[in-house]
Amino acid sequence: MNRNLVIIYAYIMLECRLSHEKASEIFHIDKDTLKNNFNLTIFPKEILDALEYLEFETTSYDFDNKRGIFKANIYIRRLRRILKKPYVEYVGL
Secondary structure (H helix, E strand, O other): OOHHHHHHHHHHHHHHOOOHHHHHHHHOOOHHHHHHHHOOOOOOHHHHHHHHHHHHHHHHOOOOOHHHHHHHHHHHHHHHHHHHOOOOOOOOO
């Protein structure tokens, strides 16, 4: 995967409190591929720690995250729309 796209996916996961399973469904990526890309050394230490804690939190506790999933879907739709036409200037998103 593209390095910048991996960083954006990580920030969306942290913003919306998504587990790897939910994130792989929303991003349309295999769960193992997503985990392997997050193990790269492109992230600062703070982001890696936050991703590790997020994984611990989502696997340890059961909670309903409908709002986070909704926000993540909106972010991904906007991202895909922007990436579809990268040279068009989007105003008012």
